[in-house]
Amino acid sequence: MPLHEFELIDRFFSRLTGGDEAVSCGIGDDAAVLALSPDQELVVSTDTLVSGVHFFGDADPYDVGFKSLAVNLSDMAAMGAQPRWATLALSLPQADMAWLQGFSRGFGDVAERFGVCLIGGDLTRGPLSITGQILGTVPAGAAIRRSGAQPGDDIHVTGTLGLAALALSLLQSDRESAAIPPSSLERLLRPVPRVQAGLALRGTANAMIDLSDGLAGDLGHILVASGAGAVVELSRLPCGDGEGVVSEAEMLRLAVNGGDDYELCFTAPAAARDAITALAGAADCSMTLIGKVVAGSGITWLDEAGNAMSVDAESYQHF
């Protein structure tokens, strides 16, 4: 009986999540928001990477360290938060010095790039697994939640979609494949979180999420939280360049359903288009208009002729 992560949390942990007035935003968004002082809120998120599930057991430890912090920073980006501090809980089968050195270099390069300070940790013996927790700050009331999308809003995504999923699908069929475009492998192994773009979108985006499980699933989370639907024009999706390794149709399928892109998907009023163009330039990050929020529910995918078409809309399920 596979159940989605959110259903499991709702089912078993909901009695633990309420009743604290300092919690501006609890479980169910990219991060929690705590009102700790009148002018500033604390943003808190946690993410786990497990060997054999989220990365190959023989993965380069540099890449594992890089990604383990990057995916947590992506949750900060999705809230429009400034990442500040991290804790690291690391389970390792044994104290492997070479592995730790590589891991700490990768983790550290991301921490330095984004100005994150490591404040705590727990090293335990066990199957290889990394749980990062990230703490960030936003001005009070400025966090960008999933629930703010309004019918009539434009829907935008940053960067390109589908390359990480392309690399993963090729690696899963052949670990030694020489056909994997280097740019797609880079996206899978060392995703760069859109922290600057997330900060720049404060005050402009009405709702935002990071694309970890795939556009279909993650945009779906915005729509459920906002009580709205969406129309997305498939021809507008900024698919990554598959370099001829797969068909355009397959690249489109990966852009819709593939996870691990760690781009941002956000909604904003149509009146903000010029502002978004300007801040995309400032954040050095493309932002592409892909559709509209509408009344109703669910996502309608339109082909070039404007006909609704079905896409395989299963995003990554945690169980």
Place this chain on the structure above:
Amino acid sequence: MPLHEFELIDRFFSRLTGGDEAVSCGIGDDAAVLALSPDQELVVSTDTLVSGVHFFGDADPYDVGFKSLAVNLSDMAAMGAQPRWATLALSLPQADMAWLQGFSRGFGDVAERFGVCLIGGDLTRGPLSITGQILGTVPAGAAIRRSGAQPGDDIHVTGTLGLAALALSLLQSDRESAAIPPSSLERLLRPVPRVQAGLALRGTANAMIDLSDGLAGDLGHILVASGAGAVVELSRLPCGDGEGVVSEAEMLRLAVNGGDDYELCFTAPAAARDAITALAGAADCSMTLIGKVVAGSGITWLDEAGNAMSVDAESYQHF
């Protein structure tokens, strides 16, 4: 090449831990302390429990849930912090509803008892492992660190020592043993963090730590952090009641070296003895004077005749 957790962290992660003036206290104490507002500091800690390492794989999920939050709360207690919010990263081999139900009941009972609100989580597929992160608050400057012990301070411990280690040693030799005193099993499986005692000791204790790895090792951490030594009178140790299952000498050895008690060890000026007696009563928790902080380094263990004796001073090593 077994290395202790702290050495590993120092060796590989030290470049990531500095340079942020909001970090009042970083890696190396029971929790980190962040100065987020003029009057209040945030206290942050994380702890992982791994199946087969920190609990038996077939352990009652209620107990696993209970302990996974309790050990994190113990870190708050050791800082004199008020626990407020938790995140939970849970890796499970499959979505086992019965297990999740038991786990969430245990976790929830501790959360409710101590007023902790669950604000975030990550459920992933993987080997059974739980990483809790706890956030608490203290008035600015009130956190009780490991580094504040002064020569001349008394050394106290809360509660009793050694029972959790007794239960563990008996379980390790015979999982079905009927000889395990129920009180010791309770201490191993469902340790009650000394949150009230920790709060009560603000302004009185100069240094504090929780006893997770054993008195010898954990008091040793206080001494290293404080640049001091200690003399401990073994006859004063509040050994738990082994109920005749083991000798008194073995019970003493467990009290010195056994982990998992989750009691507090703290130092305070001798002038505070009456105050400590009073607050022990208020916190409904015994506090026992066991020795003195002295100039120098290391722990001198005295027998009843006042002669220094050697104890096997190896606390739990994470690798």
